[in-house]
Amino acid sequence: MQRNFISVRIRRAWYAVAIAWCLSLGSHGALASDAPQPASGLDFVVGTWTGTSTCVGDRPACKNETVVYRFVPLDGHPNQVRLYADKIIDGKRVPMGALVFEVDGHRGTLRGEFTRGQTHGEWSFAVMGKTMTGKLVILPERSVGRDVKARRATEAEVPAAPPVSDYDN
Numbered sequence: 001m002q003r004n005f006i007s008v009r010i011r012r013a014w015y016a017v018a019i020a021w022c023l024s025l026g027s028h029g030a031l032a033s034d035a036p037q038p039a040s041g042l043d044f045v046v047g048t049w050t051g052t053s054t055c056v057g058d059r060p061a062c063k064n065e066t067v068v069y070r071f072v073p074l075d076g077h078p079n080q081v082r083l084y085a086d087k088i089i090d091g092k093r094v095p096m097g098a099l100v101f102e103v104d105g106h107r108g109t110l111r112g113e114f115t116r117g118q119t120h121g122e123w124s125f126a127v128m129g130k131t132m133t134g135k136l137v138i139l140p141e142r143s144v145g146r147d148v149k150a151r152r153a154t155e156a157e158v159p160a161a162p163p164v165s166d167y168d169n
Contacts, residue, residue: 041105042081044127045071050158051132051150053087057143068093068158069132069150071101071110079103081110083123084167093159098167099123113139121145 049069055062065087074080081101086093101112101123110125125134125148134148155161 041078042073042103044105044108045081045103045110046073047071048153048155048158049132049150050153051148053146053148056145056147059145062145067148067150068153070161074100079105083112084164086162088159091159093162095162095166
């Protein structure tokens with residue numbers, strides 16, 4: 001009889017521990033499944049960024065720019081985003097183009113390769129909280145063509161976005 005009584009008390013103690021553990025998983029006493037979940041593994045980059053894109057090396061046609069980048073998820077591709085890139089001229093956003101990037105959420109990095117005219121290049125970005133750094137590498141020689149420094153912004157902080165139809169896709 002004594003053994004049964006101890007067994008019941010041990011089971012009750014384990015139930016109490018299990019319930020306390022489940023409650024600790026959630027926010028303010030809710031179970032973890034009730035807690036808000038991130039929309040995707042892309043949240044660290046999705047949104048609007050603004051900053052500078054500075055020319056590197058001897059490229060006479062290159063001009064330093066103030067840029068606005070919009071990163072949006074690419075439907076059906078959980079590890080990709082589309083970048084809509086703008087430069088600001090006379091207080092307005094002027095589309096430079098759109099490019100698809102592969103995202104490494106664990107490292108907080110993005111990579112996208114492109115060919116436009118005679119230029120073949122690779123853009124890469126690293127996100128650290130609310131800041132982003134990046135560079136353009138010209139291929140095949142692998143010389144750096146641009147450096148980017150940007151910060152997360154709201155659409156209210158930058159000029160109005162052009163329609164998506166204005167970008168070369």
